[in-house]
Amino acid sequence: MKKQLEKLIQMQKLDTIIGGKNILTKELPQQLNSLKQSLKDADETVAATKIEFDENLKDQKLKELDIADNNTKITKYKNQLLTIETNKEYKALNSEINHLEKQNSEIDDELIELMEAEAELKDRLEEEKNTQKDASNELKANEEKLEKEIQEVQKDIEDLKAKRNVLAKDLPRELIRRYAALIKNKNRKAVVFNDKNACSGCGYTIRPQVAIDIKAGNSVVYCESCGRILVTQL
Ligand SMILES: [Zn+2]
Incomplete structure (x- = not known):
């Protein structure tokens, strides 16, 4: 992962x-x-x-x-x-x-x-x-x-x-499809980072558990607001 x-x-x-x-x-x-x-x-x-x-x-x-x-x-x-x-x-x-x-x-x-x-x-x-x-x-x-x-x-x-x-x-094909759609529809930003517990793509607050999931890196975590892929840093 x-x-x-x-x-x-x-x-x-x-x-x-x-x-x-x-x-x-x-x-x-x-x-x-x-x-x-x-x-x-x-x-x-x-x-x-x-x-x-x-x-x-x-x-x-x-x-x-x-x-x-x-x-x-x-x-x-x-x-x-x-x-x-x-x-x-x-x-x-x-x-x-x-x-x-x-x-x-x-x-x-x-x-x-x-x-x-x-x-x-x-x-x-x-x-x-x-x-x-x-x-x-x-x-x-x-x-x-x-x-x-x-x-x-x-x-x-x-x-x-x-x-x-x-x-x-x-x-995985589904992940590529989702990535491509984000690039196309979300201002060429598919992968964003946790910026002081906010999505660097849309500014939506990241809940503590989601932040833990992002940090663990064991799954692909999506922003609950804009749907972009969240990582610890770019
Ligand atoms: Zn977002």
């Missing part, structure tokens, strides 16, 4: 380690995904700003063309002014020239705004590219390491389970 209890204690120790590693099998891929997501976000941000930047330059070109167009017309009309004979025609043409000049002045203001925006976009793009580079470096520095760790943890878990199963092999 003492051998059985010793085996259960060893199994519990292995299952506690497995529990910690199970958490890692969730956390490590999350860490890796988070690094990948950061880079993806940074890529998308840079791409969006690039589009905005290109559109700004395109707008500037169009406005410069509009100004050039208007200037051609203004020059042409000014030459026409020299040959015009009636006052009415002169006034009409002069008004058209004024209109075009006013339009050019407005387009010029818009151009200045676009140039200011261009400078801001340039700064923003620079910053976003730095963030992108950092994210890329961070992923490069950790991807391989994390993937290796994930594989190692999975391998460790398999090894630990194999060791635990070897220990379980000689135990």
Whole structure:
């Protein structure tokens, strides 16, 4: 019986380690995904700003063309002014020239705004590219390491389970079944100890006779409240 209890204690120790590693099998891929997501976000941000930047330059070109167009017309009309004979025609043409000049002045203001925006976009793009580079470096520095760790943890878990199963092999089937159910349903704690006459699993007070039974180690003693297996110490 003492051998059985010793085996259960060893199994519990292995299952506690497995529990910690199970958490890692969730956390490590999350860490890796988070690094990948950061880079993806940074890529998308840079791409969006690039589009905005290109559109700004395109707008500037169009406005410069509009100004050039208007200037051609203004020059042409000014030459026409020299040959015009009636006052009415002169006034009409002069008004058209004024209109075009006013339009050019407005387009010029818009151009200045676009140039200011261009400078801001340039700064923003620079910053976003730095963030992108950092994210890329961070992923490069950790991807391989994390993937290796994930594989190692999975391998460790398999090894630990194999060791635990070897220990379980000689135990009565009913006891293994009960142990497995406790691991599954009781927060991975199947074997607990007498902690100053209380169950270390649930805190339930251990009666004196039960404490004596635990200490004697001649039978498997279960907690009267949570059903876990009680031993003197882990
Ligand atoms: Zn208990």
